[in-house]
Amino acid sequence: MASYFIGVDVGTGSARAGVFDLNGRMVGQASRAIEIYRPQADFVEQSSDNIWQAVCNAVRDAVNQADINPIQVKGLGFDATCSLVVLDKEGKPLTISPSGRSEQNIIVWMDHRAISQADRINALHHRVLDYVGGIISPEMQTPKLLWLKQHMPNTWANAGYYFDLPDFLTWRATNDDTRSLCSTVCKWTYMGHEDKWDASYFREIGLEDLLEHDAEKIGRYVKTMGEPLGHGLTQRAASEMGLIPGTAVSVSIIDAHAGTLGTLGASGVSGDVADFDRRIALIGGTSTGHMAISRQPRFIGGVWGPYYSAVLPDYWLNEGGQSATGALIDHIIQSHPCYETLLAQAKTQGHTIYEALNTLLRKMAGEPENIAFLTRDIHILPYFHGNRSPRANPTLTGTMTGLKLSRTPEDMALHYLATIQAIALGTRHIIETMNQSGYAIDTIMASGGGTKNPIFVQEHANATGCAMLLPEESEAMLLGGAMMGTVAAGVFDTFPEAMSAMSRIGKTVTPQTNRIKQYYDRKYQVFHEMYQDHMKYRQLMQEGA
Ligand SMILES: Nc1ncnc2c1ncn2[C@@H]1O[C@H](COP(=O)(O)OP(=O)(O)O)[C@@H](O)[C@H]1O
Numbered sequence: 061m062a063s064y065f066i067g068v069d070v071g072t073g074s075a076r077a078g079v080f081d082l083n084g085r086m087v088g089q090a091s092r093a094i095e096i097y098r099p100q101a102d103f104v105e106q107s108s109d110n111i112w113q114a115v116c117n118a119v120r121d122a123v124n125q126a127d128i129n130p131i132q133v134k135g136l137g138f139d140a141t142c143s144l145v146v147l148d149k150e151g152k153p154l155t156i157s158p159s160g161r162s163e164q165n166i167i168v169w170m171d172h173r174a175i176s177q178a179d180r181i182n183a184l185h186h187r188v189l190d191y192v193g194g195i196i197s198p199e200m201q202t203p204k205l206l207w208l209k210q211h212m213p214n215t216w217a218n219a220g221y222y223f224d225l226p227d228f229l230t231w232r233a234t235n236d237d238t239r240s241l242c243s244t245v246c247k248w249t250y251m252g253h254e255d256k257w258d259a260s261y262f263r264e265i266g267l268e269d270l271l272e273h274d275a276e277k278i279g280r281y282v283k284t285m286g287e288p289l290g291h292g293l294t295q296r297a298a299s300e301m302g303l304i305p306g307t308a309v310s311v312s313i314i315d316a317h318a319g320t321l322g323t324l325g326a327s328g329v330s331g332d333v334a335d336f337d338r339r340i341a342l343i344g345g346t347s348t349g350h351m352a353i354s355r356q357p358r359f360i361g362g363v364w365g366p367y368y369s370a371v372l373p374d375y376w377l378n379e380g381g382q383s384a385t386g387a388l389i390d391h392i393i394q395s396h397p398c399y400e401t402l403l404a405q406a407k408t409q410g411h412t413i414y415e416a417l418n419t420l421l422r423k424m425a426g427e428p429e430n431i432a433f434l435t436r437d438i439h440i441l442p443y444f445h446g447n448r449s450p451r452a453n454p455t456l457t458g459t460m461t462g463l464k465l466s467r468t469p470e471d472m473a474l475h476y477l478a479t480i481q482a483i484a485l486g487t488r489h490i491i492e493t494m495n496q497s498g499y500a501i502d503t504i505m506a507s508g509g510g511t512k513n514p515i516f517v518q519e520h521a522n523a524t525g526c527a528m529l530l531p532e533e534s535e536a537m538l539l540g541g542a543m544m545g546t547v548a549a550g551v552f553d554t555f556p557e558a559m560s561a562m563s564r565i566g567k568t569v570t571p572q573t574n575r576i577k578q579y580y581d582r583k584y585q586v587f588h589e590m591y592q593d594h595m596k597y598r599q600l601m602q603e604g605a
Pocket residue numbers: 070071072073074344345346347385386387389390412414415508509510511512513
């Protein structure tokens with residue numbers, strides 16, 4: 061009987077499961093939407109019970125679709141967004157919400173309630189900040205924990221576990237509360253290269269209580285991805301998922317990092333070995349992550365990391381990112397007056413809204429090479445949810461120019477295109493910053509929901525000048541999760557072995573024409589000038605305040 065491995069991926073909008081064979085081919089897949097609450101501006105919350113239920117249902121459906129016997133499933137890997145889960149001492153959900161509802165027990169990664177706590181931490185210039193790009197983000201966990209301590213004393217007093225969402229999932233699956241090196245290094249300031257929490261940091265920021273009893277609330281044991289947890293799936297979790305108790309479960313990983321595992325090491329069409337200095341993994345979902353790895357730590361201001369062994373053992377990860385990309389595209393189109401009509405039309409024709417907009421753009425441009433030029437006079441600064449990299453400023457906001465008194469579908473299509481182009485220019489900015497610090501990136505290994513969109517992919521190639529390599533398996537996060545399952549089950553000894561056996565490059569998209577390159581050089585100049593102008597307006601208004 062053939063063996064299969066399951067990857068579970070919890071993104072911001074849904075929980076997904078995929079069943080893979082040892083060649084990395086997906087034979088079954090399912091997904092479930094998850095709830096999201098926005099009780100006030102900058103607050104974004106979820107429920108761990110709701111997410112766990114969605115995960116179990118997705119796994120069951122994926123195994124049914126694969127039409128295999130659960131005994132053939134030999135290993136699982138979980139990845140998820142880096143959201144903060146809070147449970148009481150018995151492991152029950154504990155509210156983190158002004159609503160007081162216990163089911164709202166997750167502060168989602170994109171939540172910006174802890175901006176002032178992050179500012180306070182940054183003012184201390186502690187050495188751990190050197191390992192997060194020089195500036196801690198309110199999207200990381202220690203500012204959020206500080207917010208909880210200051211604003212929700214009851215929750216603080218009753219909390220038994222603070223988990224990164226990926227570690228919550230493996231704890232729920234195995235009853236083993238070992239944390240992953242990926243989450244703790246990337247989001248919790250764990251000093252992976254020294255294998256310890258930095259007590260002076262927690263003392264200085266006022267969270268020293270979290271290190272009591274061997275840091276039991278935030279992570280007593282930290283292990284690398286691929287190591288097996290506990291005794292595998294517990295009886296309870298196995299019956300919830302329709303699997304066999306004892307099935308191997310790997311230490312978890314963050315979603316974008318799983319996408320990196322699923323793509324970065326893929327051998328080229330010619331079978332070339334991956335050159336990590338020239339490659340970056342781009343995981344374009346609700347947000348975009350830009351992941352590059354190197355043997356030596358590279359300290360790059362405004363780019364998260366260097367993170368020790370956060371994707372591959374003994375490699376250092378530099379993680380650029382944009383906090384709102386898919387979320388921004390969706391926001392721009394959904395707030396246009398034509399959205400509902402166009403969506404209804406698209407649905408009748410069996411298309412997505414993105415396909416409808418892409419068709420309209422192709423019609424407006426005449427030739428595919430002319431699409432990029434449609435927005436000559438429309439420019440967007442895409443910082444609607446701050447800038448994660450390389451400006452590392454969560455307080456920045458967005459700007460649009462070139463607006464008209466128009467409410468046509470064509471007008472909506474232009475705003476949509478200008479948004480994609482602005483996001484692609486943000487990626488160019490991140491790559492340029494990384495290339496100034498030792499990388500020589502000219503190749504993007506692209507995955508995530510955004511890469512289902514051919515215009516998103518083409519405009520990223522055009523704006524950056526890089527080749528976009530799309531993996532044969534588009535569900536790279538699920539594949540990364542399944543790879544972890546193979547290593548935990550002992551089928552592969554190392555990730556490089558699993559990566560070369562299970563991931564391959566499918567399609568390559570290159571920049572279109574030299575004329576488009578010059579056009580984008582000018583748009584990139586506008587992009588920077590819009591930022592300068594934005595800062596100028598801020599200063600003017602502050603002077604008057
Ligand atoms: N079929 C599609 N065509 C074009 N874009 C898509 C499609 N599906 C999803 N997207 C884009 O991908 C984003 C979601 O990415 P996804 O990886 O599914 O999300 P997450 O992991 O954050 O839950 C959406 O916001 C949307 O912009």
